[in-house]
Amino acid sequence: MATRFDSRAPDFEARFSAFLTTKREVSEDVDQTVRAIIEDVRRRGDAALADYTRRFDRLDFASVPMLVTAEEVDAAIDSVAPEVLGALKVAAVRIEAHHSRQRPKDDIYEDAMGVGLGSRWTAIEAVGLYVPGGTASYPSSVLMNAIPARVAGVERLVMVVPASEGKLNPAVLAAARLAGVTEIYRIGGAQAVAALAYGTETIAPVAKIVGPGNAYVAAAKRQVFGTVGIDMIAGPSEVLVIADGENDPDWLAADLLAQAEHDTGAQSILMTDDAALADAVEQSVERQLKSLPRGETAAASWRDFGAIVLLDSLQDAPPLANRIAAEHLELAIADPDSMVDKIRNAGAIFLGRHTPEVIGDYVGGSNHVLPTARSARFSSGLGTLDFMKRTSLLRLTPDTLRDLGPAAIALARAEGLEAHARSVAIRLNLGEAG
Amino acid sequence: MATRFDSRAPDFEARFSAFLTTKREVSEDVDQTVRAIIEDVRRRGDAALADYTRRFDRLDFASVPMLVTAEEVDAAIDSVAPEVLGALKVAAVRIEAHHSRQRPKDDIYEDAMGVGLGSRWTAIEAVGLYVPGGTASYPSSVLMNAIPARVAGVERLVMVVPASEGKLNPAVLAAARLAGVTEIYRIGGAQAVAALAYGTETIAPVAKIVGPGNAYVAAAKRQVFGTVGIDMIAGPSEVLVIADGENDPDWLAADLLAQAEHDTGAQSILMTDDAALADAVEQSVERQLKSLPRGETAAASWRDFGAIVLLDSLQDAPPLANRIAAEHLELAIADPDSMVDKIRNAGAIFLGRHTPEVIGDYVGGSNHVLPTARSARFSSGLGTLDFMKRTSLLRLTPDTLRDLGPAAIALARAEGLEAHARSVAIRLNLGEAG
Numbered sequence: 001m002a003t004r005f006d007s008r009a010p011d012f013e014a015r016f017s018a019f020l021t022t023k024r025e026v027s028e029d030v031d032q033t034v035r036a037i038i039e040d041v042r043r044r045g046d047a048a049l050a051d052y053t054r055r056f057d058r059l060d061f062a063s064v065p066m067l068v069t070a071e072e073v074d075a076a077i078d079s080v081a082p083e084v085l086g087a088l089k090v091a092a093v094r095i096e097a098h099h100s101r102q103r104p105k106d107d108i109y110e111d112a113m114g115v116g117l118g119s120r121w122t123a124i125e126a127v128g129l130y131v132p133g134g135t136a137s138y139p140s141s142v143l144m145n146a147i148p149a150r151v152a153g154v155e156r157l158v159m160v161v162p163a164s165e166g167k168l169n170p171a172v173l174a175a176a177r178l179a180g181v182t183e184i185y186r187i188g189g190a191q192a193v194a195a196l197a198y199g200t201e202t203i204a205p206v207a208k209i210v211g212p213g214n215a216y217v218a219a220a221k222r223q224v225f226g227t228v229g230i231d232m233i234a235g236p237s238e239v240l241v242i243a244d245g246e247n248d249p250d251w252l253a254a255d256l257l258a259q260a261e262h263d264t265g266a267q268s269i270l271m272t273d274d275a276a277l278a279d280a281v282e283q284s285v286e287r288q289l290k291s292l293p294r295g296e297t298a299a300a301s302w303r304d305f306g307a308i309v310l311l312d313s314l315q316d317a318p319p320l321a322n323r324i325a326a327e328h329l330e331l332a333i334a335d336p337d338s339m340v341d342k343i344r345n346a347g348a349i350f351l352g353r354h355t356p357e358v359i360g361d362y363v364g365g366s367n368h369v370l371p372t373a374r375s376a377r378f379s380s381g382l383g384t385l386d387f388m389k390r391t392s393l394l395r396l397t398p399d400t401l402r403d404l405g406p407a408a409i410a411l412a413r414a415e416g417l418e419a420h421a422r423s424v425a426i427r428l429n430l431g432e433a434g
Numbered sequence: 435m436a437t438r439f440d441s442r443a444p445d446f447e448a449r450f451s452a453f454l455t456t457k458r459e460v461s462e463d464v465d466q467t468v469r470a471i472i473e474d475v476r477r478r479g480d481a482a483l484a485d486y487t488r489r490f491d492r493l494d495f496a497s498v499p500m501l502v503t504a505e506e507v508d509a510a511i512d513s514v515a516p517e518v519l520g521a522l523k524v525a526a527v528r529i530e531a532h533h534s535r536q537r538p539k540d541d542i543y544e545d546a547m548g549v550g551l552g553s554r555w556t557a558i559e560a561v562g563l564y565v566p567g568g569t570a571s572y573p574s575s576v577l578m579n580a581i582p583a584r585v586a587g588v589e590r591l592v593m594v595v596p597a598s599e600g601k602l603n604p605a606v607l608a609a610a611r612l613a614g615v616t617e618i619y620r621i622g623g624a625q626a627v628a629a630l631a632y633g634t635e636t637i638a639p640v641a642k643i644v645g646p647g648n649a650y651v652a653a654a655k656r657q658v659f660g661t662v663g664i665d666m667i668a669g670p671s672e673v674l675v676i677a678d679g680e681n682d683p684d685w686l687a688a689d690l691l692a693q694a695e696h697d698t699g700a701q702s703i704l705m706t707d708d709a710a711l712a713d714a715v716e717q718s719v720e721r722q723l724k725s726l727p728r729g730e731t732a733a734a735s736w737r738d739f740g741a742i743v744l745l746d747s748l749q750d751a752p753p754l755a756n757r758i759a760a761e762h763l764e765l766a767i768a769d770p771d772s773m774v775d776k777i778r779n780a781g782a783i784f785l786g787r788h789t790p791e792v793i794g795d796y797v798g799g800s801n802h803v804l805p806t807a808r809s810a811r812f813s814s815g816l817g818t819l820d821f822m823k824r825t826s827l828l829r830l831t832p833d834t835l836r837d838l839g840p841a842a843i844a845l846a847r848a849e850g851l852e853a854h855a856r857s858v859a860i861r862l863n864l865g866e867a868g
Contacts, residue, residue: 083844084844084848087840087841087842087844087845088845097545098551101541101543101553102541102553107536111531116785117798117800119536119800119817124811124812125779125811138849139845140845140849207811207812208812226807226809229812229813250860251861254856254857254860255857258851260853262851288856292853292856293852294851336829343825344556345556345559347825348825348826348827349825349827351550351827352829352830354830354831354832354835354861355828355830356858356861357857358842358855358858359828359830359835359838359839361842361854362841362842362845363838363845364549364551364830364838365549366551366553370826371823375663377559377641377663377823378558378641378642378823379823380825381826389805389810389811389812389813390814390815391780391783391810391814392781392783392794392804392815393774394783394785394789394798395784395785395789396786396788396789396793397786397788398788401793404797405793406517407521407797408521408793408796410517410518410520411518411521411522411525411574414521415572416569416728417695417696417728418728419695419732420692420695420792421792422688422722423689423691423790423792424790424792426684426688427685427788427790
C-alpha cells in the first residue's frame with residue numbers, strides 16, 4: 001500500500017515536506033575504486049581496458065575485438081524482430097523531427113552604438129554515449145541520447161557498451177545504426193568512461209559523455225567532469241498523475257505501475273480530489289501487480305515510495321506539483337489546458353487522458369532523458385542544446401572603442417585591475433597608464 | 435620569460451600536447467571541512483550562520499544584522515564615485531540588452547500526424563548569487579551573474595557576500611541594486627552556500643546557485659549540487675591572442691598582462707607568425723610589468739603559464755586554437771572574418787585590433803563568465819538560458835494514440851517492460867495485458 005496524504009489534515013504540510021525530501025537511492029561510495037580504475041586507464045590505455053574487461057565482463061579481446069564492426073551491426077539488424085525494428089524507425093524519425101526544431105539560431109548583430117555582438121552556436125566535436133549492459137540495455141535510450149547529438153552536428157559519436165561474455169543486445173546495435181553512432185566499443189564501467197575522457201591507443205578522446213549507468217559509471221562521470229562535459233546524473237524515475245474523478249482507475253493504475261516497474265527506487269504519485277477514485281486506483285494497482293513480470297520491483301516501489309494525495313480541490317494541485325517538480329507529470333483531467341500554465345516545474349507534461357507517459361518514453365518525439373529528484377526546478381531534459389555550445393563575438397572599431405572605453409577603464413580601476421585599464425587606455429592614446 | 439614554442443620544431447607536437455594538459459591550480463582538499471559546515475547549517479540554521487560568521491568574518495549579527503537593508507544600499511550608492519556609478523549603469527544597460535536577445539521562444543506545435551508537441555521555457559523561481567569578499571569582490575561580476583537571471587524572469591535573486599568586520603564594497607551593493615537583486619545577506623563561505631541550498635529560519639532556499647568563490651565555496655557548490663543547480667566551477671582565467679605582424683607590441687603586451695594580473699594561475703598566450711613581433715611583445719611585457727600594481731601576480735602568471743607560439747603561417751592558428759579552446763580569444767589580425775569561422779572552441783572571440791578582451795569584461799554587453807580550462811570544447815558562457823528550464827509537452831488524442839500506440843507497445847515489450855506496454859494497450863481496448 002502506498003502512503004496516503006489528505007491535504008485537509010492538520011499535519012499535511014509537515015508530512016508532505018518530509019515526503020519531498022525522502023531519498024530514494026542508496027549512494028554507494030565507490031569513489032576510491034573508480035579513481036584507481038581511471039588512473040590505470042590513463043596510464044596503461046588499451047592494456048588496462050583489456051584487463052578490466054576480462055575481469056568484469058568475462059570477455060577477452062584476444063578472441064572478440066573491442067571494436068564492434070559494421071558487419072556485426074548489419075547482422076544484429078537482421079536478427080531484430082521486424083515489428084521492433086519498425087518501431088525503432090518510427091521513434092527515430094519522430095525524435096529527429098522534434099529535436100531538429102531545437103537547433104538554436106546564431107544571433108550576429110550590430111547595436112545602435114555600432115558595436116558588433118554575436119552569439120554563435122557550434123556542435124561539440126566528439127561525444128561519448130554510455131549504454132549499460134544486461135537488462136538495462138535499452139534501445140530507446142540509445143535513440144534518445146544519440147539522435148540529439150547527431151541533430152546538433154556532432155561528428156564523432158562514440159558508443160561504449162559492456163558485452164558480458166561478448167553478448168550484445170541486437171536491438172541496441174540497431175538503434176545505434178539508426179541514430180548515427182559512428183564507433184562502438186565493447187567496454188563498460190568506469191574503465192569505459194576513463195577511455196572516453198582521456199583516450200587510449202584505440203579510442204580517441206571525446207569532449208562530452210552522456211548516458212545512464214550504475215554507481216561506478218556515475219562516479220566515473222563525476223570524476224572526469226571538467227576534463228570532459230557530462231550530462232546530469234539521473235536518479236530513479238518518477239511520475240505524478242493529477243486526475244479528476246472521470247478517469248478509468250485501471251488506466252491510471254497502469255500508468256503508476258509503468259513507472260514503478262523501472263526500479264524499486266522509482267516513485268509513482270496520484271493526486272486527485274475524488275476519494276472513491278483513489279480507492280479504486282489503489283485496488284487496481286494491487287490487482288494488476290499480480291500479473292506483471294516485474295511485479296516484485298513494482299510492488300516494492302509502490303509500497304516504499306508510492307503516494308496518493310487526496311485534495312480538497314484540483315485547484316490545489318499546481319502548487320503541490322511545482323514543489324514535487326516531477327520528471328513526468330500526467331494531467332488526466334477534462335481540461336488540461338486550464339492547468340498546464342500553472343505548472344512551472346516538471347520535466348515533461350502529458351496532456352489529457354489519452355496521453356500516457358509511456359508514449360513519451362518511446363515514440364512521442366520529445367526526449368525521455370528528463371530531470372529527476374526534483375531537479376526540474378532548475379534543469380531541463382536532454383536536448384539538442386546539450387550537444388552544442390555558444391561562443392560570444394564582440395567587434396569594436398576605433399570609434400566605438402573611444403565611446404565605450406572610458407567606462408571600461410573606470411570599472412577596471414574601481415576593481416584595482418590596472419593592466420585591464422591600460423589595455424583599453426593604450427589604444428585610446430591615453431598612454432600606458434591611461 | 436614565458437614558454438616559447440615553434441610550430442616547425444620536431445618536438446612541437448609533444449611539447450604542445452603536454453602544455454595543453456598542464457594544471458594551473460592547486461586543488462585544495464577541503465571536502466571534509468565543508469561537509470561538516472553544511473551539516474551544521476542544515477541542523478542549526480541561523481545559529482550556525484552566526485557562529486561561522488563570527489569566527490571567519492569577525493562579524494557579530496548581534497551588532498550588524500545578517501540582512502543588508504535597502505537604506506544601506508541607498509547609502510552605498512551615494513558613496514560610489516559618479517564615474518564608477520555611471521560606468522556600472524552603462525554596463526548594466528548593455529548586458530541587459532544583449533541577454534534579452536537570448537530569451538528562448540516557446541515552440542508549441544502539432545505535427546503532420548496530429549500529435550501535439552511542445553518545448554516550453556520557464557524561469558527558475560529563486561537563484562542565489564555568491565559574491566566573494568575582499569579584493570575579489572567585483573561589481574562587474576555581480577552585473578554579469580545577476581542581470582541574465584533577472585532577464586530570464588527569476589523572481590527571487592538572493593545575494594550572499596561575506597563582510598569581513600562588517601565591511602562591504604559599496605560598488606558591489608550599487609551593482610546589486612542595478613542588477614535587480616532582491617535580497618542581500620552578509621554571509622560567505624561554505625555556510626552561505628548551505629544556507630542558500632537548504633534554507634534557514636531567515637533565508638528561504640533557492641533552486642540554483644551561481645557565482646565565483648574560493649576552494650571552500652567551490653567544494654560546497656559541488657556538494658549541494660543535485661539539491662540545487664549550480665553553474666560551472668570556474669578555473670583561472672586565460673587569453674589567447676592570435677596576431678599578425680602589423681600589431682603594436684605594446685597593445686598586445688597590455689592585453690596579455692590584463693589576463694595575467696588576475697591570478698598567478700591565469701594564462702596568457704600569444705600566437706603569431708612574426709618572430710620579430712614575438713620578441714617585441716615579450717620585451718614590452720617585461721617593461722610594462724614594472725609599473726603594474728599587481729605586477730608580482732602578473733609576472734608569476736607570465737613566467738609559469740605564459741606562452742608564445744611561433745607559427746610558420748597564421749593558417750596554422752585555428753586548429754591549435756581549437757585545441758586550446760581558450761576562454762578569451764583575440765583575433766588581432768587584419769581580416770578577422772577570414773579566421774573566425776574556422777574557430778570552433780572558444781568562450782568569446784574578440785574581433786580585430788580595436789577589440790581588447792577587457793571591453794568584454796565590463797561593457798561589451800556579452801557575459802564575462804566564460805568556460806575556462808579548455809571547457810569551451812563542451813560548454814558555453816553564462817547566459818539567460820542558465821536561469822530557465824525547458825518542459826516538454828505532449829498531447830495525444832484517441833486517434834493519434836491508436837496510430838502511435840503499437841510502436842510504443844512493441845518497444846516496451848522488447849525492453850521487457852510489460853507495465854509500460856499495458857499502460858498503452860489498456861487505452862486501446864487491447865486488454866490489460868495488451
